[in-house]
Amino acid sequence: MVSSVDVAKLAGVSQATVSRVLNNPEKVNAPTLEKVKAAIQQLNYRPNAAARSLISRKSGIIALFCGQLDEPDNAEFANKAVMNAQQKGYTVEIHIQNPDKPESVFDAILDTQAEGIMMGPLIIKGTAVEYLKTSGIPYIFCGSGGGQEGITVGMDNHAAGKLAAEYISSLEPETVGWLGGDPSDLRLQERYQGFVEAMKESGVRIVKVTGDLEDIELPFTAMMAQKQRPDVIVAATDSFGIFALDFLYDYGYAVPEDVAVLGIGNSRQSAMNYLSLSSIGLPDDMDMVAEAFDRLSAMIENNGQGSRGSADVNPVVYERRTTKTY
């Protein structure tokens, strides 16, 4: 491995000068600057990141925590987050939650040398806050809260549930099915809460079903087998909405004539023509990840201080073909 000492020797200067060329080029005389740069070129020298971060205490790394990327919502988030970080010159260390042992991913919080931590969509995140606090690394939750103490940027999930309730009321349903996903996901809890509260007065019957995408089929089938089956389905997540569409197609239902379906999240997929899933989501012009990232980098630069507090964005309705016949 070629070190800054090698470069110094070749250029006939001290190692300190090489370091200055890299970090404070304005502090070194033009002729020596050129000499050193030439030596760097010639030796194809690259500074050792470990040594650099050891002394400067800056790693240039952002740690990203999120759920499985085969879930399009998660992938979309990760993509935006990484692109944002890369653009600002950070390297991204990605940690993906294993659904079988969701807590284990948080160990990485304590081992990482990242300068900032971005918490994305995760199944379980409650305990993460403890880890984050003891790590002392600036962090932010994006898209869903980490409980009371998490600094969050994201959709107001309670409002989303409420909005879903208000919107589907216009469809005059008799029975509404709530397709809920993992009940330990705080985000989904909040959505359901908002939904139920807003539905309370209407007196409409509500049926709820929860579970992972993998094992939701059976309970959902049971729900549809009831005599008084839902004529509107609200999915806590677009993915569950898509699952519902898939199921309904298979079982011979017409959407939205027999059963209307509304998702939450307004993922990219939902807007595609072949799906055209109605959904509740953030306004189109709102880039949540960028917002969160700006806050996070501000926290890093201010040494963990400032820019705290959460931002809850009000969602809007995207009406598409699964709730409306044209």
Added chain:
Amino acid sequence: MVSSVDVAKLAGVSQATVSRVLNNPEKVNAPTLEKVKAAIQQLNYRPNAAARSLISRKSGIIALFCGQLDEPDNAEFANKAVMNAQQKGYTVEIHIQNPDKPESVFDAILDTQAEGIMMGPLIIKGTAVEYLKTSGIPYIFCGSGGGQEGITVGMDNHAAGKLAAEYISSLEPETVGWLGGDPSDLRLQERYQGFVEAMKESGVRIVKVTGDLEDIELPFTAMMAQKQRPDVIVAATDSFGIFALDFLYDYGYAVPEDVAVLGIGNSRQSAMNYLSLSSIGLPDDMDMVAEAFDRLSAMIENNGQGSRGSADVNPVVYERRTTKTY
């Protein structure tokens, strides 16, 4: 920051002993072992990764290069790769290619301190090999080659094209449309080549259209506007196949009666009921990413030696509703 020296002081031992407790616990006496472990607990000590990797010359990092994660194929790849790496105790550094300046992501190859590099689906990858070589870090291409010199594990793209040709011949098409994607993607070139070679004898008319997913609409529309429009469409990628389905739906075509559609890649999405896109892909029991990762870690452990050479896996046909009426 609490260091191993602090732990040593508290435990009444030397720093060297603390290090031994972490790395060679069998070399330290039971009573001292306990003392040190207790001190570690008490101080909530975590070894500094930078210092550790500076001296051990092992970072425990795998660098992952791939295309945008909003493309489901890419996301699926990234997910598998990360899960594999995490399971083996590696931390994953992810680098996503910006479509606007696809080459720029390769700079990271020279700056990274990763122990191994996994090259996934990328738009352009030809020049990457040069970077990889000068970096001296073990690397592997997964899913598509990096030219002659890349070590690759993946689907035999040429064979996939050929298989696509053989399969659609059974549909007895008059005109076949090839929906090709970015022409600089080597993977897609190979698929097309295999396809054309196998079609040559049949004398069937072939129409080809290329471009990014964003700007494929116009040329595709033009293709469908021709008098002799395709009755079978082969998409170089499932994503393009899905685009085609979306388009055909919009324009009033019946699939597969009016136009049949075949994708390549057999992505997860394609198997969903609402799409049911026929596709060419790897056998179900073949986990390409795991295979690639095994090879990569072998190369890392053998210090860059051994386990070279490529593995081209033969694809199979997944026949679904976009090519077959039941």
Added chain:
DNA sequence: CCACTGAGTGAATACGTATTCATACGAGGG
């Protein structure tokens, strides 16, 4: 001509850990 300034540079040091080398000590064989 001298004191002073400021720019440019090198020597030395620090960062936190792994490892080598040396040392102390207890056990076992003669």
Added chain:
DNA sequence: CCCTCGTATGAATACGTATTCACTCAGTGG
């Protein structure tokens, strides 16, 4: 009882870089 050997530990060193401190030297003002 002495020598040897093996085990357990500490002191010292190395990794590659950033930064502090001290030094030189040319230029300036008195």
